[in-house]
Amino acid sequence: MGPRVGLIGLGSMGMGMATSLVKAGFETWGCDLRPEAREQFAAAGGHAVATPAEMATEVEIVLTVVVNAEQTRAALFGDAGLVQASGGLAPGSVVISCATCAPEAVRELGAELAAHDIQLLDAPISGGSVKAAQGQLTMMTSGPAPLYERTGTVLDALAAKVFRLGDQLGQGSQVKLVNQLLAGVHIAAAAEAMAYGIRGGCDPQTLYEVITQSAGNSWMFENRVPHILAGDYTPHSAVDIFVKDLGIVHDTAHRDKFPLPLTAQALSQFTLASAQGLGREDDSAVVKVYPGITLPGSAANDPG
Structure with missing residues (x-):
């Protein structure tokens, strides 16, 4: 027993x-x-x-x-x-x-x-x-x-x-924070890349297929972009989780005066998404902060 x-x-x-x-x-x-x-x-x-x-x-x-x-x-x-x-x-x-x-x-x-x-x-x-x-x-x-x-x-x-x-x-938690730094930055980068590609006229599904077979791929790109392609933002991990976790990463580094510029930018993107009411949606919904693009399964994002 x-x-x-x-x-x-x-x-x-x-x-x-x-x-x-x-x-x-x-x-x-x-x-x-x-x-x-x-x-x-x-x-x-x-x-x-x-x-x-x-x-x-x-x-x-x-x-x-x-x-x-x-x-x-x-x-x-x-x-x-x-x-x-x-x-x-x-x-x-x-x-x-x-x-x-x-x-x-x-x-x-x-x-x-x-x-x-x-x-x-x-x-x-x-x-x-x-x-x-x-x-x-x-x-x-x-x-x-x-x-x-x-x-x-x-x-x-x-x-x-x-x-x-x-x-x-604390040693386990420090390694987890390194993982969360990368996970958050990679999701924010995947969202930015998809928004940029869509704005440039790329077909989203084709873009996903090409990138996942190319050097620009990441585990997060491959895992999260399908949520964007499906227009399904049911939270597996929510936007607000990365507001929290990247906030912890940033705060621990800031206390030691250690610069984390990519973390700071990704945290800003997730915070913006949360401020727009997307905090409880899937973290891939950070793609919705980009104006003037039509995401799969939705009308064009409000350019304002």
């Missing part, structure tokens, strides 16, 4: 991860404020609760799959959090932090948990909602070696590849 596992945050990534744990045979608790998410998880065979406190005494390994460090802290130490709950998370338990956070924020959370004799594994994730549901994520992890023995079967159920990036908290 494996460890009893909890997962906080049944969003596009968390739901797939939680159902992957159920499929792997773990008794799994899933937490989300939204009744529809809880109903979906319960139908998949999990124990669904509305607050972290409700699962605190039931689980020994907990994954936090929320938006940022602030939400992670609330899940752990808030009024209905895991650690503050009466009879809360037992000493010796493990928290696996999967949110994109600044490295120093992860180290601070680790120190606060250690005061309660709870250990933290820094384990941000990549791969999107499809790979989450398939148990095929990439995890960028760091933490004390003994934690991997305790959590190994759980990580294996979630990820195709678990990178062990050192024994210090």
Whole structure:
């Protein structure tokens, strides 16, 4: 019998991860404020609760799959959090932090948990909602070696590849921020390239076929441009995720007076898209900030 596992945050990534744990045979608790998410998880065979406190005494390994460090802290130490709950998370338990956070924020959370004799594994994730549901994520992890023995079967159920990036908290998060820098810049560049090509009279589908067979291709171009071609901006990962993540990248570098000009420009493009009301659309919707072009499945963008 494996460890009893909890997962906080049944969003596009968390739901797939939680159902992957159920499929792997773990008794799994899933937490989300939204009744529809809880109903979906319960139908998949999990124990669904509305607050972290409700699962605190039931689980020994907990994954936090929320938006940022602030939400992670609330899940752990808030009024209905895991650690503050009466009879809360037992000493010796493990928290696996999967949110994109600044490295120093992860180290601070680790120190606060250690005061309660709870250990933290820094384990941000990549791969999107499809790979989450398939148990095929990439995890960028760091933490004390003994934690991997305790959590190994759980990580294996979630990820195709678990990178062990050192024994210090924050090292996994730093690598994740490098990934998010590239992912955000590549999406913004793909959108700009498609907008430029469409403005120049290229057929969008043909342009996609040529670029994906040419040196200008990127993983993000190949993955995201089909959303543009279909005119389908249902969020697999939303615009506002990159407003957040590139914001973290930019802030950590700015603090150290380290220049990131491409990050700053991509962040501006995602922020503009969000300001135009596109924040909850797929991140490929950043293409809509370009005026005077007709995107597949839509009328011409407002040139104003």
